[in-house]
Amino acid sequence: MKKSQILDLVKILESHDIGEIEVSRWGQKIRITKNLSGNAQNVVHVKESLLSNKPPHFVELAGIAEEHKPAPNEENDGGTEIKSPIVGTYYQSPAPDAEPYVKAGDRIAIGQPLCIIEAMKIMNVIESEVSGKLVKILANNAQAVEYNQTLFLIDPAG
């Protein structure tokens, strides 16, 4: 959407007694909201997809039959990668107001729950397949994740 078009929408919002405009065209959507207290503060929300186009995964095409699990956890300079086995929404805690399952620096045991991935209204608890120190968490709470997406880095030597 062009800048001039966005400014036009903002002008319409400011000069009329409306709180919100949403315009959708050719797959792009833009929503402009006026601050409810009446200030001329305009917050522009551009509706984006939850997943950005990710760079392709370079996976070797072997003739070997693959299992249902993601590619074997690779060594990374940070540690072993724990990847998502399913498409869904990543949640860091068992419930919205609960403490996250893990945080960076934690010692992780095999079988320890790391996160929840919600798919089709089912909460799937993802358990760690390795033990070690949790180096980094690579997903954000309520983020959409895809198959084979790296979620955690665990250093088995840590």
Add this chain to the structure above:
Amino acid sequence: MIEKILIANRGEIALRIIRACKELGIPTVAVYSTADSLSLHVRFADEAVCIGPANSQSSYLKQSQIISAAEVTNADAIHPGYGFLAENPDFAQMCLDNEIVFIGPSASVIKRMGDKAEARATMKKAGVPVIPGSEDVIADVKTARKAATAIGYPVILKAVAGGGGRGMRIVREESQLEEAFSTAREEARTAFGNSSMYMEKLIEKARHIEVQIMGDNFGNIAFLGERECSIQRRHQKLIEESPSPAVTEDLREKFGKIAIRAAKAVNYSSAGTVEFLMDKHRNIYFMEMNTRIQVEHPVTEMVTGFDLLKEQINIANGLKLPRWLRKFRLRGHSIECRINAEDPYKNFLPSPGKITAFHAPGGPGTRMDTHVYAGYEIPSNYDSLLGKLITHGKDREEAIARMERALDETIIEGVATSIPFHKAIIKDPAFRAGDFHIDFLKDFKF
């Protein structure tokens, strides 16, 4: 109105669906396995979600992953393409249960016509002529023997859940029956997860003629002409054309009436194909109905000037079929060659690998529907279709001349392709005369 479409497929048909969506201004979501991360449909879609490893069972056939991908991207419709989940009634139902529009007929229609034995019974009841065959599923060799004697040899055993030419065995005499029955069952079990069989009379030297129909959600059915698909190798179509050189105006009218009757009998909606066999006496027999968009849909698009994929989306959006469709005329002639990554000089051995050079043909009346490009690595996990080369001309002669030219212009290097085989068929005098039937390639000298 549908706001975003997820394409539950891959390869050339995924690209075809994306093209229709783009023209309608609808954003697209591609799903892909790890083997397809560099595929064209992933690049052309607005968004892409990796749904599993290379093997289809864990990716393109994994219903939960696909629905999940639709959820996280807020896609409100899914186009299943052909193959994979396109004719899976459970998947169509799952879409419905998750408030996702399934672009195709309803789950119950898919189920009804997907069971080939039940489809025959439904058609018979609707007064559609069917190939003489077994009334029920054949449970064992004893029943098979009885049925074959009643129908009269030669017979053909077919899988109830079958498609794509698999799970079929021809039986010419009783001594062959037992072995044919058990191997066919085994093939059906592995390919479709269902070993149930039925039996039909084998109509020899028949022509495979199918009719394209399109139904909206208001009970209107349009007849979009027939396609001749007799050029088959091991029950796999290699060359298709529209109209059929063997169908006269009168016959066409007959085909149209029967196909519409068949579609209305099951309250059909969206795109569908009614397949017939026509024997040498020009008797028409219902064989099966395919409740999906088909590989060879382009030849119908070329002779009707009608975009079948866009129409499927329009119908899913609740629009009625355009009025002009009720009185269309077939315009000219169109031929399609299915180009596979197979080596015709080595008994059609599959030839996966990297495409090192690629050049698509051009010029008047030439269309290439393909997902391959120079540098593309063909995965070994899926079918060998590289692309479809389609030509159109003012008559059959011109369509053939254009196909010959276009095949010569096409460059695909790095892998073996079926192009030399197509060239040989296009040059064949019997093919040029339109004088062939479904066993044509069996006796074809290459």
